[in-house]
Amino acid sequence: MAQQPLQVAVLGAGTVGSQVIRLLSEQSAEFAARAGAPLEVASVVVRNLDAPRDTPIARELLTTDATSAINSADLVVELIGGIEPARTFVLDALRQGTSVVTGNKALLAAHGPELYEAAAASGADLYYEAAVAGAIPVVYGLRESLAGDQISQVLGIVNGTTNFILDAMTSQGLSYGDALAIAQERGYAEADPTADVEGLDAAAKCAILASLAFHTRVGIDDVAVEGITAITAEDIDEASRSGQVVKLLAIAERGDNGISVRVHPALVPQDHPLASVDGAFNAVVVEGEAAGRLMFYGQGAGGAPTASAVLSDVVAAASHKVHGGNAPRESTYAKLPVLPASDAVTSFQLRLRVEDRVGVLAEVASLIAASGVSIQAVAQSQPGPDGTCVLTLTTHPATEGSQQAVISALRDSDAVREVLSAIRRVVA
């Protein structure tokens, strides 16, 4: 007997939701074959029935009544974003045993355990491939493909908007504001783009990646975050001059005493695999004890690429409804401590404006040594007409706490007129 169609409720018909609806309708035969049953969009929950949409949606599918849509669905796709009402809608579905596919990293990074517990209690699936690095199957990669390995580090460019901005400032000389406006127009940015530029979107993704990689609950509040708003065009030019590029990185590392999770801009050498990740592309490098280094690369934002990830989850959840089976449950057995930000091991490139006089270099060097940090390299510019020159120093890896002590001491020192920039760098 032919399988009854599965009724899909899509919550939110914005950049991603509208592409999910378009692809489900254009490729309905493929989806039916892959899932084992036809997938029917039964309702599309919107805020405003008359708002203009990227994709035409049959008027009779549109509703503002989320509760009825959820109660009558076999599968719920949440693409509203933000915490409330998304959290309530997702929990309502999961508590009824209805599987949920979401792209909402903010929700997962703030309330993941609660959602996982609701899914486990009712036997529903919770899928969220689109929440991290758009189209790139990195959630599947960590949760399933690498479930047999010990991960030591995850290093990624996981925010398309900031990568697009930094790249456009570097390669096209665009201003920060113009580059952000283009990223918003193209549908890369969050509804409130401060989440992108302040690093919070990347931090949510970092928390999700760290939880999966280290089998430990890691939430957004565990992530030390610094966005790209302090990065100047001069920082970008200086980086190019020294054979580097500035990238916003999400870093999750396992050390002897726990894990370090952080997001910050970093100087990446031009020959590093992450340096050539341009535009809204994302990439995640994973170090596995047995697998060695893996790199996941692809489109990290945008309606259609993100819809691809959502739909892969829809097929998996639908196939479980038809054939049985479940998504992986939350894995938190390792319970590793999350280290304070000051215990992370970092390395900096510092640019200092100093007076061009005898003994300045020695003063700066001894001040740095006093904080227990050692200098790896130093270069001095030609003195300017004002009698100052610029010292560019790189420090050897040391704890973030010691590096910050160095920066404070330099700011307070009479030998240093100004700390022009202090940017962390990727060492290996």
Ligand SMILES: NC(=O)c1ccc[n+]([C@@H]2O[C@H](COP(=O)([O-])OP(=O)(O)OC[C@H]3O[C@@H](n4cnc5c(N)ncnc54)[C@H](O)[C@@H]3O)[C@@H](O)[C@H]2O)c1
């Ligand atoms: N755009 C991307 O590139 C991308 C990539 C990966 C993940 N995501 C995630 O996918 C989700 C959706 O992102 P988007 O870019 O499509 O956002 P969007 O702002 O374009 O769309 C969200 C839609 O939800 C609607 N909405 C808000 N509150 C609602 C409510 N209470 N009921 C019904 N509809 C409501 C809004 O009107 C809007 O149309 C977010 O969680 C986002 O973080 C987006």
Ligand SMILES: N[C@@H](CCO)C(=O)O
């Ligand atoms: N705003 C996000 C969308 C993808 O999650 C980004 O720019 O990467």
Ligand code: NA
């Ligand atoms: Na993904």
